[in-house]
Amino acid sequence: MEIKPDKQILLELAHYRMPFGKYKGRYLVDLPEAYLVWFRQKGFPAGKLGQHLQTMLDIKSNGLEPLIRKLQRDFPWE
Template sequence: MQLQPDKDKLIELAHYKMPFGKYKGRHLVDLPEAYLVWFKQKGFPEGKLGALLQTIYEVKINGLEPIIRNIQRQFPE
């Protein structure tokens, strides 16, 4: 069985912006890694935002940010 990424979810992740706090309005991929580590330690929020933050945390710790930035360029908001 081969896994296929969900194109629509990746596009949403690439363009989703932080809805609150110090980094309100920033794309999730632009959040500092230390901020995401803090969420990892304290607990990600419930729901969609928490899932997206957790995903972007994994993207950053695995050095996959260029993929998200490429999606931002290929599929502008």
């Protein structure tokens, strides 16, 4: 079985910013991993933000941050 990531979702994830709290305005890739782990322990928010936070934790846990940073560079959003 071949896994093919949805390109649009990856681009959105690369450019998604934290909408509230201590890290408001930061890209999710720039959030400390400990903060993402805290969300996992307390419960991710509902909806798209929660899905993106959970995905970003998986990305960081597996050392794939350079992939997200490359997407930010190669496909500017703003």
